[in-house]
Amino acid sequence: SRMRILPSLVRSISLEALKPSDSFPRRHNSVTPDEQQAMSELCGFSSLDDLIDSTVPKSIRSPPLKLSKFDEGLTESQMLAHTKSLASKNKVFKSYLGMGYYGTIVPPVILRNIMENPGWYTQYTPYQAEIAQGRLESLLNFQTMITDFTGLPMSNASLLDEGTAAAEAMSMCSSIGRGKRTTFFVAKNCHPQTIDVCQTRAGALGLNVIVAEPKDFDYRGNNVCGVLLQYPGTDGDILDYSEVISNAHTYGAKVVMATDLLALTVLKPPGELGADMAVGSAQRFGVPMGYGGPHAAFLATSQEYKRLMPGRIIGMSVDSTGNPALRMAMQTREQHIRRDKATSNICTAQALLANMSAMYAVYHGPDGLKVIADRVHGLASVFATGIAKLEGFHLGSRSFFDTVKIVVGHGQAQQWADAGIEQGVNLRVLDENSVTVSFDETTTLVDVDQLLQIFSKGKTDLTAEAVALEAEVSIPSVLVRESAYLTHPIFNMYHTEHELLRYLHRLQAKDLSLTHSMIPLGSCTMKLNATVEMMPVTMPEFANIHPFAPLDQTQGYQELFTDLGNFLCEITGFDSVSLQPNAGAAGEYAGLMVIRAYHHARGEAHRNVCIIPVSAHGTNPASAAMCGMEIVAVGTDEKGNVDIVELRRAAEANKDNLSALMVTYPSTHGVYEEGIDEICRIIHQFGGQVYMDGANMNAQVGLTSPGHIGADVCHLNLHKTFCIPHGGGGPGMGPIGVKRHLAPYLPSHPVVPTGGIPPPESRKPLGSISAAPWGSALILPISYSYIAMMGSKGLTAASKLAILNANYMAKRLEGHYRVLFRGGSGTCAHEFIIDLRSFKGTAGIEPEDVAKRLMDYGFHAPTMSWPVPGTLMIEPTESESKAELDRFCDAMISIRGEIQAIESGVANPGINVLKCAPHPASVVLADDWNKPYSRESAAFPATWVRASKFWPSTGRVDNVYGDRNLICTLLPVSPAAEEQSAAA
């Protein structure tokens, strides 16, 4: 037995035994102490610490981590109690602030079965289509919804927020104009944060943003690539932009409309008005405001510009059996292939939130959404009618959808906003003379009554119900939508809770997630997303807060930001942190922009060369390009380390213009480069700044830190090291930490000024880089809880175990596969690469064959052919148990045997279990099985799949076919049925 019996002689009670028993680190760090010892020994070390000391260069080891708060780690129940106390410090006021963020009712069936369901939130981006058809279908629904509403035929599968979506569209306009048109025109009536994000982005791209009234704007002389309009405007006004659009087109400028999905149920869509692009946020389709995010933004355009589209696009293709199958389309546009030539740096987006919004549309259907829109509009109209009857006000416009502008009298706007706050409601001060009131799905007639009382100082007898009789529709007749939307059956079948529940579960069953098995994607850090960490995300006091709510209503969040900022500083060795970037790539962009601002401030604006090793993630060069930097690549040596000689040469050659180095540590090859401190010294010597890509922080926490190593700035993928789940392709968070000299430049925000945490002495912010002041604030409690529960010891142990697990696996696999790039003492960091290149020659086997074959074993493939083509990069993380590591190694070793069978001529070189992988049930069950191997060896290659089989739902998906025959929305039913029956 494993049990220790109370020795009857020991009758005293130790204080140790009285400590709370629900400690967290042992639930997160999976390998037990006994196993740690045995595994370390197998790797050739006397202990875990011996392995670590031999692996992490002494020169960079930092003193033990110490957290300023919760250093011992809270237990799970202490954490929940603390979270609730933070929550209680947030005050949930009724929000009428609008500006792209609205109250919404998350359908409870979606809340429980997507947002609170690890079967939906734990996956990575659907790189392996055959085991991701569920969310691929949902994202295709999202794209279809967006194209239907905008009246433009192409949509991507989400962007980070409305502000960055507008900035991406601006980049597209510039690209369409081949960079020769250098002005981007923004209508004054856009949301202030959208304007600011565009301005920040434009600066580095060499674009000039003009903000003005569209009707006054004179295109002549201005070299305009594009125009951004808001529809309806930020003040609620609905203008007929037909003339503005045709005018812009006359002068060769493209038109982007920032718009609102709910409004588009009743308004003529941008596509019909002639717009070239539409952007916006799907937040109000069932995603809580969350103090700013995460939400799915969208960008739609015409087929013509599809190759310029940023972000992931889901498309139809066919699988090996000729059946329709989905996968990510046109990946060649993206940063991971095109690098600095990519359309955008975006990588992690907002898949989970796009899925929620798409399901919201599926659940309500076109009729249901129309009812909601009519109701919101009706309430706004009733309110407007009431206001018009009160003394002292007049309406700013008679055309609006959900936002009523009230001219309140000279200089009195703030006074009315204060009167609202006294009654627990937030109104927007548009300017000193006017306020706006935005209505949403959560508003009721009682709320309208309350508002009328506020604006009458409690004196009116008017009631909403009475006023309603006189109210009229306030949409201009010419702009009333006449075209249909969401006509596909998917949006018309699942309107009851049982039907939606089952649809969600059918899709979920197609996707492999962390609820099934480890997902050893190198560089992606698919660790445990613990339940206690996830719980705050759906607490109303965190979820239902507008990003621009007054700070005294958000003290719980503010306390959390401060503590989290401090934690991150302590962990990274930096002096200040910005929580604004809402993905890793956004962090890269933000960090480089900080460096840029720093050089500018020192009068060295000419410093614009960014050195990037060839081994860098594609987001690095793409981000540098977005900052207008000139990229100089440096190579790596045969060990995967940066070629220091070459680096020094490059730095020296560019010394006058050197801006920055981007470097990943441990390297993207999974090695602690011994020369990292020298690398930093070289860059500094030549006037540059060191940007560290923090994607691999999971191998640093508590052992070393970017600040300690010598970096000046670094982003942290909170969705990797700090436990935010990947959501099947987002959300993420990419805060950046900086050294003291860079802190003044950290991003701020036009509506809610912000900056570094802790605040630096002076502030010269570079502008804003996300739409919300603290990015996707709603998911910050996840990382916060992780750190607070782990404490410094738990965090440090996590790094050690992540390294141990990787080395253990490398050891188990090294007799079967060539392991690339180990460090000095023969060890790897927290991930390692196995080389499959030789199998091409010996057996005709490519990495993709191994990746697909792993599905038959119930596993998601490691990262494929990155950073080295022809390899797999494996990252186990500390959360995987030895049993799980062994199971994965057993699968890999078994696959090696299958390759061997081809090499030795036992298996058919063309038709074998690898080449034909994966094997969905429909294939293995087909009556006409004519493969030269058995069905059982196809589907049941290991004991554990007999006990519990996860089935890939399609045969191998044909990427090329899909890109040649691009279809990125649901097909109208008849062609889909035809396609299906043709394929059958």
Next chain:
Amino acid sequence: SRMRILPSLVRSISLEALKPSDSFPRRHNSVTPDEQQAMSELCGFSSLDDLIDSTVPKSIRSPPLKLSKFDEGLTESQMLAHTKSLASKNKVFKSYLGMGYYGTIVPPVILRNIMENPGWYTQYTPYQAEIAQGRLESLLNFQTMITDFTGLPMSNASLLDEGTAAAEAMSMCSSIGRGKRTTFFVAKNCHPQTIDVCQTRAGALGLNVIVAEPKDFDYRGNNVCGVLLQYPGTDGDILDYSEVISNAHTYGAKVVMATDLLALTVLKPPGELGADMAVGSAQRFGVPMGYGGPHAAFLATSQEYKRLMPGRIIGMSVDSTGNPALRMAMQTREQHIRRDKATSNICTAQALLANMSAMYAVYHGPDGLKVIADRVHGLASVFATGIAKLEGFHLGSRSFFDTVKIVVGHGQAQQWADAGIEQGVNLRVLDENSVTVSFDETTTLVDVDQLLQIFSKGKTDLTAEAVALEAEVSIPSVLVRESAYLTHPIFNMYHTEHELLRYLHRLQAKDLSLTHSMIPLGSCTMKLNATVEMMPVTMPEFANIHPFAPLDQTQGYQELFTDLGNFLCEITGFDSVSLQPNAGAAGEYAGLMVIRAYHHARGEAHRNVCIIPVSAHGTNPASAAMCGMEIVAVGTDEKGNVDIVELRRAAEANKDNLSALMVTYPSTHGVYEEGIDEICRIIHQFGGQVYMDGANMNAQVGLTSPGHIGADVCHLNLHKTFCIPHGGGGPGMGPIGVKRHLAPYLPSHPVVPTGGIPPPESRKPLGSISAAPWGSALILPISYSYIAMMGSKGLTAASKLAILNANYMAKRLEGHYRVLFRGGSGTCAHEFIIDLRSFKGTAGIEPEDVAKRLMDYGFHAPTMSWPVPGTLMIEPTESESKAELDRFCDAMISIRGEIQAIESGVANPGINVLKCAPHPASVVLADDWNKPYSRESAAFPATWVRASKFWPSTGRVDNVYGDRNLICTLLPVSPAAEEQSAAA
């Protein structure tokens, strides 16, 4: 398009359009208005109302339902807001009350992935083993845990609560003594509610309960069948019962020990002490107190008494391929087969909670549980040591596990309890001179400090930490446990969150639930369990309240009970309701006991004949037997209706002793018997009371009611009509409603007096029938929310649509199967029976073959061979969409074709898709497929299974083999491995 476009001419706004848009009935009632019309017409009626009017006898139609509150129905968000306001009226005090209910930390991974997961909570009892292996495994874990802790080799898979478990054990003792030993001896030191439940139960069984000190008890002269001891005692004292036990055995009495699982980690188990049975509650293993329930109780005993064991027992067997497979064992003991001769009336138990507790043990493992136990004990010892140092107290005992008894001084107990309440803690007043303080997993050193302050009136300097140095273990050395427990690998593998998460999801994936498809179990009413209804269950203000907390701390609950009681009265046409019975069968027992008490009160104690139609559910005769009634069966006519002539004869023949009739309405055959009012009149005429079994209330709500029809008492299965999910075999709730003359007799409770809601004028309660005053209070918000959101119209529509759906399906199937027992106008009620008997002759096909074949189509079978052997009873409920009804009908029609193929000689009569069903993947994929039909026809008999296949995880399970080779716990690993490899 299905979309209505805003006609641009209509510019006014209707009040209707301003109503909240998240109304609930359209999410619950699935068939759309258009479909309703078409379906009614297909059934031969001009409209839905026409169908209803022709189906429900006019003579019993009641006036439209009107609810005293929420008659219009709350929207989903209004409901949540209201629920939170109720929650805020409950005050969560620290509970030290003990008595079988303790604070516990629900591991968040279990909370989210079982308790909040429809994949675990929506199933019925695992009648179809091949698609229920997941929870069968978990329940086997539960049984293994119980046998390990109690040291007794047989356990069932849960009982309703500790009190009824003790009463069941008492029945077993009586049965073992063949009913000839009429005294049951109960130690004074048992929990008061346990004593009361036993006393109530004993009364009707003709047993005499003596409550006394065990050591003083003289067996001579008393004809004792059994002894009930509490270990540790209700006051915390741990006595060595060795002598008491051997003494009892000397006199031929059996010994039952009520015990505590956590204490048994450190105390010698009952089995080792010589006890014959052990009972208790698994609540403190990770199930919230929930103001009384639901929790899983247990009963363990020796192999010798296995056939007397009440409730479900999970056992190992083999499937058609010889592989090990689980299913419910020894069903022939149970009420659905043995009826009044059954061991017990229990049907619905507490499967979901048993699963939670078992997983709690899996997650913590033996070491982790020991740590928790040592800590709880340590804190109790520290507190006791501190108390002993304070002036004016002495300890009631030096031997305790978690409960410290403090003798506080004459008559001062209440005063100290009041002092506790002032500080937000609840102490138990044991008697006027002493209080007890029970510690649990949630207690901390800070709490001990607070208690010391309370008992010193804030004057002591003692701290828990300081006192701890002197504290000693307070378990008597002779009773220290030395035997191991939970040694099976399952309890030693899944201790990290990832491992448990995946284990939970692997098991979940084996079980078909409402997340997959309709579960058309006739009489079980598997309707939607909506998320909004489920949300309150895991709100701390409902979950973390002790059942005996002072009433002023539970005002939210009390308001809910009052409103729910009123709702149920309005719906049933009764005058008062008791919320105490915690399952349908418990409601039957309670209702009959009310009738018994009524006759007794009128001096007619001799009235003990209960007439029960042969078509009744097995629980009816079993419940009547528990009440000591003599059962007279009456037959049914060829239409399935009660034979009124025979009934009258039986009533008349027994007129002097007639106590009651038990009748189900609509009948168990799914028909509105026209003679129901006459039936009631006859019974009343001969002095009897009418007990209506409310399992079929789903066909009555809003159309008629038991009270209106003439019944005197009725139970309601809230887990059917009122949306409590079935949890895979419980929880349930079976409140009873009664007419005014019966209301005084409704159950009360020894600790928290209660009675009818609304309260009757006078009270003569029959005793208590559950351990907790309001049964499983935690799940009452589910039914409450359902009623409040549906409103009277929604509820009435639900009944109509349940009827429509059944008639529509009957219509679709009638050309293919014989439909039995329709009412006068050719319609059925909310369920109907199809007759498969002829296929035995024509094709050798039995209902079981059809049931198992349905699994291959992704469906759970309807109720099999009840109430009529050789048939299937189908109940669709109002929550299923037309598409789902059609899919099920398509499956049934396709199966009819498969039978036809046998009949016509096309298919092999012995080896065909039905006889060999179900077809798990391992079978259809086997390389050596040698069936005369194709693999595809086996596994993919319908288009929808190609799109999304639910796989049965075993071949057909052999029930007989398992009962002949009874194994009801996890096998030690080596034999299991042997068995497995032998089978492979």
